[in-house]
Ligand SMILES: NC(=O)c1ccc[n+]([C@@H]2O[C@H](COP(=O)([O-])OP(=O)(O)OC[C@H]3O[C@@H](n4cnc5c(N)ncnc54)[C@H](O)[C@@H]3O)[C@@H](O)[C@H]2O)c1
């Protein structure tokens with residue numbers, strides 16, 4: 001077991017994100033003192049992890065709430081089934097929720113914790129790279145609706161987050177790669193050292209036991225921690241910085257693609273495509289240099305993520321993008337780069353630029 005790293009998320013209700021190998025014994029310490037009952041929210045597919053995990057909480061009354069795997073969990077009916085079970089168990093405000101799973105599980109479980117009795121404590125134990133570097137940190141929770149992704153939810157910060165890299169041993173390679181989508185995103189918006197690491201490391205060596213993967217995970221968490229500490233509820237940044245919206249880099253198109261594909265594409269894959277799209281958009285709308293646009297294609301492509309896409313007609317995607325949370329009235333807003341790690345908001349780009357950027361995405365490098 002290597003020494004764990006602790007990253008503090010310094011919001012008004014600060015909490016720790018603990019990262020390391022074999023650190024699950026820290027779970028008990030992250031739960032609020034006084035919790036007597038714990039509801040573990042976890043997908044059926046991770047059943048093998050459950051028994052040893054529940055043993056860590058052997059001195060408490062443990063209730064297991066099994067939810068569907070992946071994106072199917074992010075549904076209000078699944079949340080309602082969880083509320084019903086918590087009611088049957090008589091869960092009170094001193095009890096706590098623990099999530100064990102990927103980002104879909106932490107989003108759903110966080111939402112259940114946010115809404116039960118108007119909010120009970122939650123500790124996230126993410127089991128994917130993506131959930132470790134992004135979904136479990138920062139307190140965004142929610143479910144999807146037919147109109148789009150994450151359209152119902154709330155901000156509900158965890159009491160703690162435990163990232164045990166040993167849990168990644170069983171994670172399929174495609175899921176590791178998808179998680180790197182959010183990591184590379186952080187490289188472009190805030191921490192160029194991430195890009196240097198990705199550009200100089202053999203991507204095949206980024207396995208769960210790799211020190212470079214650990215450094216990438218820790219750097220991405222640090223980016224997220226700093227951003228949410230400055231603008232937890234996405235009300236805006238200072239000095240022209242987009243504030244928390246910066247974490248949404250590439251997400252306007254990504255969410256539209258996820259909806260258009262009925263969530264058959266991984267979130268991290270859609271984010272990679274969406275980041276190439278906003279780079280192409282920034283090149284047209286405000287002259288982002290071509291070498292930086294191509295660096296997007298190269299960095300996401302190097303780790304095995306898609307950088308081209310033409311799976312839906314532009315009008316369909318545009319209609320979905322209009323319900324993106326960054327939109328205001330009829331005006332679309334995007335986070336774009338002025339330069340590396342210099343993000344700004346682009347409000348109301350022309351439809352010509354939006355279309356041309358989509359055409360460039362379909363055609364690959366231009
Ligand atoms: N709240 C936020 O701030 C935030 C940030 C980023 C992403 N998200 C959300 O996170 C979701 C994506 O998360 P994800 O990529 O983790 O997907 P996911 O939760 O769907 O998990 C991906 C797959 O990996 C499997 N899996 C999980 N852990 C495993 C393990 N240790 N071993 C083997 N298989 C394992 C799951 O069963 C699932 O099939 C999206 O819904 C996205 O919107 C939220």
Ligand SMILES: O=C(O)C(=O)C[C@@H](O)[C@H](O)[C@H](O)COP(=O)(O)O
Pocket residue numbers: 134138140149150151182244245247248251325
């Ligand atoms: O934490 C944030 O803020 C983010 O935007 C992180 C994103 O990676 C994440 O996918 C988030 O769920 C998107 O949120 P939404 O507000 O666009 O639904």
Ligand SMILES: [Zn+2]
Pocket residue numbers: 134182251267271
């Ligand atoms: Zn995301």
